[in-house]
Amino acid sequence: EVQLLESGGGLVQPGGSLGLSCAASGFTFSSYAMSWVRQAPGKGLEWVSGTGTSAGDTQYADSVKGRFTISRDNSKNTLHLQMNSLRAEDTAVYYCAKRGGSGTYAFDIWGQGTMVTVSS
């Protein structure tokens, strides 16, 4: 079964740091681009960051650029998101999402999400 499982969410103070992980199974992880997408409480979806199949091929939304770092460990089938200098507006459910195959610019598999709350 194709599956993504996020972990690492929690409560953190403004200015703090948190690391999220996403464990992938059921597909060849190294062959697919991956992204993080977040959803603030009661709001819509916002793409946060993405990575291609190779290290160094990373992209960020302007809202997180310079504060968040995405990485992947293809040997462990795991996607990471390191979040620094967190702000109240970063409070959201964070989803890990797999992009479809070549030429498919959509996310065909999503994890269940992990909640990040930034509050004092």
Place this chain on the structure above:
Amino acid sequence: EIVLTQSPGTLSLSPGERATLSCRASQTISSNSLAWYQQTPGQAPRLLIYGASSRATGIPDRFSGSGSGTDFTLTISRLEPEDFAVYYCQQRGSSPLYTFGQGTKLEIK
């Protein structure tokens, strides 16, 4: 930045009726970059349509997508009770790499 505007914000219909949801882009986008998702409360989004008109694996044929240029449509031919949810369109651009519309809530009338 390309902005996607979905309409209506809320659509009230009855089971068995036809639903038409709109997604308009602020500038011309490639059809192969337009996707639609369904999200029910407490759940992750589910991919319905990619490439503007291709159904994702396991999606019933009552869901269809169409459009090109700046105007795209998701049609649900005959609403089932499980179709009442929030629907998002999404496109792949350059910066940011992906953007989503603000969503259309499809509610039971």
